[in-house]
Amino acid sequence: MIDYYETKQHPVTKKMVLDAYRKVRMNKGSAGIDGEDVTKFDRKVSDNLYKIWNRMTSGSYYPQDVKEVLIPKKSGGVRALGIPSMSDRIAQQVVKNYLEVRVEPSFHDDSYGYRPGKSAHDALAKSVRNCGYFSWVVDLDIRGFFDNIDHELLMKAVRVYTNEKWVLLYIERWLKARVNRGGISHERNKGTPQGGVISPLLANIFLHFVFDKWMEKYHRNMPFERYCDDAIIHCTTKSQAEFIKGAILRRMNTCKLELNETKTKIVYCRNAVHNDCNDADSCFDFLGYTFRPLGRPTKNGWKLTYFPCMSKSSQTSVREKVKGVVNRRFMGTIQNIASRLNTMARGWINYYCVYSKWTTYGLWYWINLKLVRWIMRRKKMGRGRAHRWLNGIYSQNPNLFLHWSLARPY
Secondary structure: OOOHHHHOOOOOOHHHHHHHHHHHHHHOOOOOOOOOOHHHHHHOHHHHHHHHHHHHHHOOOOOOOEEEEEEEOOOOOEEEEEEOOHHHHHHHHHHHHHHHHHHHHHOOOOEOOOOOOOOHHHHHHHHHHHHHHOOEEEEEEEOOHHHHOOHHHHHHHHHOOOOOHHHHHHHHHHHHOOEEEOOEEEOOOOOOOOOOOOHHHHHHHHHHHHHHHHHHHHOOOOOEEEEOOEEEEEEOOHHHHHHHHHHHHHHHHHOOOOEOOOOOEEEEOOOOOOOOOOOOOOOEEEOOEEEEEEEEEEOOEEEEEEEEEEOHHHHHHHHHHHHHHOOOOOOOOHHHHHHHHHHHHHHHHHHHOOOOHHHHHHHHHHHHHHHHHHHHHHHOOOHHHHHHHHHHHHHHOOOOOHHHHOOOOO
């Protein structure tokens, strides 16, 4: 049996590489700059994994260029997504598996992003409770966070958790890996590619020291929820909110980051109890939801609450995806549409219908109208006949479309 610790420079075992490969394969993902996806990688999986292990253990592993793809943001504009090659994703997963178990126990309880056992719904649930108690919220937006992380400060944070030379060596190489934009390679002297396997963990390590620990040490009386680089802070008064906003602005500048001051705002959580300030902004977006005052029925009649509902930007994003399925170019059957649409709708319903399900009704009704328009074009029917035809399908199979459980066609 080979003793890897004696025969190789770095203690990376074949089992570590195999475990990493299984995780990467399960997550799938697009091909990197070399055009190799999971299917192509699997054709010579033994040889490919051996190469990764051999190079990582000898210190001769160097990452390929990161393929940059621009994807639209829900709020408008585009985001640069960095896609490493399949081999690089496996190598990053090796380091992530090693490092995550060492850093995870030290992370703040109110850090929720990309952490095992925590989810966006956990962050939303805590936000709902805090918004019901605290009157004011500071909605933070860090400008281009992943693109502007300082490499020196990040490596300083990583060294708090490990002195393993191979871990530090490969993280530094990934941070400095060139980015390929439109076939042209560019050097990178700051940031970590949003889309890399290890990038979320590095981002959490960085913000753990930049934000979480700092808040816990100096501003313990102001609770917060952070999901990676999205964070909201709860305050008792407006003056307290203005103070912490200024303090965070200075803290970010010290750590070579910048707040987007046009998107960072102070919001009043207006509800039945906090209802004495009507001239302040009373809405903010967090994790695809809009927090705003909502009238809700209770046993004592209607009551004003501060609650999350699906944001307009999220609804716009869903509509764009539906248009990609239900359009005049699609020549299949209504069952084919249901099969394609249900795959996406299951995720939308599970995520956006946890809170204020009734506020999403307009979206599901709009999808039904899109189906009617498709039937009109496909079957050369008028609107009335198309409605009746779709109702006939509903009568025969009311479970054909998942969203029909929320908004039936009529």
